Amino acid sequence: MQLFIDQVLNGVNIGVIYASVALALVLIYRTTGLLNFAQGELALFSTFITWWFAVEQDVPIWGALLISFVLSFIGGALIERILIRPVEGAHSPLNVVIVTLGMFLAVNALAQLIFIKPGQEALQMPDLFPSGDLAFGIRKSTVGFAVVLIVECVVLWLLLQKTKLGLALRGVASNPESSRLVGINTGNMLMVGWALAAGIGAIAGSLAATRGSGFDSSLMQQILVYSFAAAALGGFDSPLGAVVGGLVVGIADSLTIQYVDALDGIELVVPFVLILVVLLVRPNGLFGRTIVERV
Amino acid sequence: MSTTPMLRLERVTGGYGPVTVLHGLDLEVAEGEVAVILGANGAGKTTTLRAICGILDKVHGDVFFDGSAITKRSTQAIARSGIALVPQGRGTFGDLSVDDNLRLGAMTRKDKGIAADLDRWYDVFPRLSERRSQAAGSMSGGEQQMLAIARALMSRPRLLLLDEPSLGLAPLITKDLFERLGEINRTEGLTMLVVEQNASLALAIANRGYVLETGNIVASGPAASLAADEGVRKAYLGF
Amino acid sequence: MTDTTMNTEAAIGTPDPSGTTGISWLRVVVGVVLAVVALWLPFNYNPDTNTLFAQVFYLAIAAMGLNLLTGFNGQVSIGHGAFFGVGAFTTAILTVEQGWPIEATIPVAAVLAAVVGVVVGFPALRVKGLYLALITLGLAVLFPRVTGKIVKGPGGVALLQPSRNEVSSYWPDLLEDDQYRYFVCLAIMVLLFWAASNLMRSRAGRAMIAVRDQEVAASTVGVNVAGVKIASFALSAAYAGVAGSLSVMVDRVADATNPLIYFQRSIEFLIAVVIGGAATISGPLLGAAFLVFVRKRFEDTEALAPALLGGSLMVIIYVLPDGLIGGYRRLVARFRRPGPSAPDRSPEPPRPPTPVADQTPA
Numbered sequence: 001m002q003l004f005i006d007q008v009l010n011g012v013n014i015g016v017i018y019a020s021v022a023l024a025l026v027l028i029y030r031t032t033g034l035l036n037f038a039q040g041e042l043a044l045f046s047t048f049i050t051w052w053f054a055v056e057q058d059v060p061i062w063g064a065l066l067i068s069f070v071l072s073f074i075g076g077a078l079i080e081r082i083l084i085r086p087v088e089g090a091h092s093p094l095n096v097v098i099v100t101l102g103m104f105l106a107v108n109a110l111a112q113l114i115f116i117k118p119g120q121e122a123l124q125m126p127d128l129f130p131s132g133d134l135a136f137g138i139r140k141s142t143v144g145f146a147v148v149l150i151v152e153c154v155v156l157w158l159l160l161q162k163t164k165l166g167l168a169l170r171g172v173a174s175n176p177e178s179s180r181l182v183g184i185n186t187g188n189m190l191m192v193g194w195a196l197a198a199g200i201g202a203i204a205g206s207l208a209a210t211r212g213s214g215f216d217s218s219l220m221q222q223i224l225v226y227s228f229a230a231a232a233l234g235g236f237d238s239p240l241g242a243v244v245g246g247l248v249v250g251i252a253d254s255l256t257i258q259y260v261d262a263l264d265g266i267e268l269v270v271p272f273v274l275i276l277v278v279l280l281v282r283p284n285g286l287f288g289r290t291i292v293e294r295v
Numbered sequence: 296m297s298t299t300p301m302l303r304l305e306r307v308t309g310g311y312g313p314v315t316v317l318h319g320l321d322l323e324v325a326e327g328e329v330a331v332i333l334g335a336n337g338a339g340k341t342t343t344l345r346a347i348c349g350i351l352d353k354v355h356g357d358v359f360f361d362g363s364a365i366t367k368r369s370t371q372a373i374a375r376s377g378i379a380l381v382p383q384g385r386g387t388f389g390d391l392s393v394d395d396n397l398r399l400g401a402m403t404r405k406d407k408g409i410a411a412d413l414d415r416w417y418d419v420f421p422r423l424s425e426r427r428s429q430a431a432g433s434m435s436g437g438e439q440q441m442l443a444i445a446r447a448l449m450s451r452p453r454l455l456l457l458d459e460p461s462l463g464l465a466p467l468i469t470k471d472l473f474e475r476l477g478e479i480n481r482t483e484g485l486t487m488l489v490v491e492q493n494a495s496l497a498l499a500i501a502n503r504g505y506v507l508e509t510g511n512i513v514a515s516g517p518a519a520s521l522a523a524d525e526g527v528r529k530a531y532l533g534f
Numbered sequence: 535m536t537d538t539t540m541n542t543e544a545a546i547g548t549p550d551p552s553g554t555t556g557i558s559w560l561r562v563v564v565g566v567v568l569a570v571v572a573l574w575l576p577f578n579y580n581p582d583t584n585t586l587f588a589q590v591f592y593l594a595i596a597a598m599g600l601n602l603l604t605g606f607n608g609q610v611s612i613g614h615g616a617f618f619g620v621g622a623f624t625t626a627i628l629t630v631e632q633g634w635p636i637e638a639t640i641p642v643a644a645v646l647a648a649v650v651g652v653v654v655g656f657p658a659l660r661v662k663g664l665y666l667a668l669i670t671l672g673l674a675v676l677f678p679r680v681t682g683k684i685v686k687g688p689g690g691v692a693l694l695q696p697s698r699n700e701v702s703s704y705w706p707d708l709l710e711d712d713q714y715r716y717f718v719c720l721a722i723m724v725l726l727f728w729a730a731s732n733l734m735r736s737r738a739g740r741a742m743i744a745v746r747d748q749e750v751a752a753s754t755v756g757v758n759v760a761g762v763k764i765a766s767f768a769l770s771a772a773y774a775g776v777a778g779s780l781s782v783m784v785d786r787v788a789d790a791t792n793p794l795i796y797f798q799r800s801i802e803f804l805i806a807v808v809i810g811g812a813a814t815i816s817g818p819l820l821g822a823a824f825l826v827f828v829r830k831r832f833e834d835t836e837a838l839a840p841a842l843l844g845g846s847l848m849v850i851i852y853v854l855p856d857g858l859i860g861g862y863r864r865l866v867a868r869f870r871r872p873g874p875s876a877p878d879r880s881p882e883p884p885r886p887p888t889p890v891a892d893q894t895p896a
Contacts, residue, residue, distance in 0.1 A: 035664045037612075037671070086852060093610050093663035095855075098808050098847055101612065101801055105844025112837040164402070171388055171399045178386040181348065182450060183374035183403035217837075221794060225675055228668055266679045272672040279661045279669065 015250020020204035021227035022242035024197035031193030038103035040224030046202030076198025122214030229271030241287030307356035334507035379452035389432025400449030581712035591719035592780040597806035597818035599773025605813035608746030613670030615796030616677035617771040621778025626694035626788035647775020655767030678790035692790035811857025
């Protein structure tokens, strides 16, 4: 039983990261209708920024994370404005795939060129939370991760539900033309959507980098697949769905590794099958609002 | 008219992609009046309103609002300058609550009177008040039409454009709706441009009427005389 | 998809105007020159450079496969690396473990890849656009892991390396190994490009394009939309499978140790298609040449090549949305020369990718 509980807790730990990245994917999907295949790599770049400030500049880790969040926020807005705006609304999935995959390659490579010295292997991210157990075998980091996710959700909820900006963001996601008719500058809202997504990605990547014994430029690639599964499960346009989906996928993955020997080494089958089944059987996921297909 | 009209369209042409719908339209709406555009399906009524709001891609000619040209402005800038459109099909934010819809209507305002206005329109449209937290898309067509109008009014517009407000509504509800619109015009002095197929109802509250056919104005004049003109009635209005 | 639509119009929509003697005469000259250059090349470059040429050819085949599906049929796939991998491992297993001659494995690789393509094609009937891209992305990421579970080479890892004599030339006196591989890849590429070119001018090819541009309309005029889509997937996967098979011959390795290698392959094919020009015949070859050149030119600095390739992928959407071939066509059209669209019509090898040769140490 303890083993089972351990695995569930472990799943929550990684699930928080899937949930955060899925949240970022959902924010972009809701505002621009795009699946951002480069989301993971943008988060990777942000993670390197956190690391650079924390390790190379000796900024306290939480300060470094804050700086990274702000820079990522700005960067996300610029990326939307410069790179994404031209392919929005063209309804050409090929163009979206091309631009986001191009970004995937380029951002990953740039991160390596800028931050990794030749011959350097894994980088060490300072811990955000103290190591060791809190109680009952619950790691302090798991509690810390969960708190971060809860804070993210609460802040996002307050922003979306209680502010005028949030109202405008929800308006654009719901009906872009009517949003323009009530005087909302929809272009600015799309920038805000990308900025928020990039900021959340910075947090997710930095958390992910503290798991395990160091990180390199492949940190986010597997996480992205799981996060897409989480977002698909939640319905692509539901922030709540992304969070629930992330935790479900994390726990399912953790239990699979422990109990299903046949999938040893190919745990990725789980999110892949999940994506496939959700898209085929229930395209609007568990919490989604619209039909997924937009061709 | 001796004074400058609030809205003036001069030789406006426009359409969708390769199809031109409007062929050099001239039209005026004076401050405080209700003008109505009548015409059959496909005459270009909706397109005219979309041209005014800047939703149409290629518009040639000039649209003046309060004497300044707004033809090249973006939709949101036109909305901010005081023109509110109640689009055909209502254009509600279907998955947002009634309350959110109305607050979105007040997006451009910075004054303190938003809460007071909310209460006021909830008084005028009590059905909406009962459904404040309900998703707009789950309401009936008539309720959504009320919501769309209330949302437009929340922006305190200087000019209200209404695109076929009677569409899909039961006759009694339509009649009630037009009475309320007439009342709002009288009490607020709100200028309106209404596109409508139901000519008799619309002309009843209007000061001025235009008859549109295949992108051209074919008849215009004071509402009363249009309604009285046997030839116009037979040829275009069908009553 | 408006960009590619325009392309296709120019590529295959108009009937061949080569009835006029001047144009066909010029085309023959261009074809002969290209053929001579292609035959001359491998005897004048070192083995390393010839290997690069062979890589261009097999990448071009895979890119053509993706082009058939994405460019002409409008289905976006990021999973072609997996089909490529199926071909590569089929050939490697049959050669290394079963002792087949490597050439004999190519048809088997094509068939197996096509079968996998059909399996993927079925969900593609219901899931489209970006969601299809997402599913195929999963396929590419999953492939090396599943393969690693099934295939264990020497040392217990999913890596199969045919020995030198398993991929060697049959006529050592006439052709060196590298020259032999060059010609095998070249011949198969010419054959498959010729087949693709003919297909896209046939009734079946028009059905593929019709499904891309007007799916509903196509079904109302009697096109079997589901059949066309699945057949496109199968054919496209078969091309990628052949390319994977040839890659084992050229590079002497089928590798599933790096979990992202086939995803990266998928992106490479996409780069070749997009930079060369989607929905054109010669675009994939130009794109493949560009790709191999950039990779070779910047091989000393890891990550510089992917940075450049990713960057060019983004830039090309804004600068040359229809790729190099599309840009070339517009340039020709601007000068109003009813000129030879030679690179498109001729499945012969194009201009040799000279920059590659220039940059390669002799």
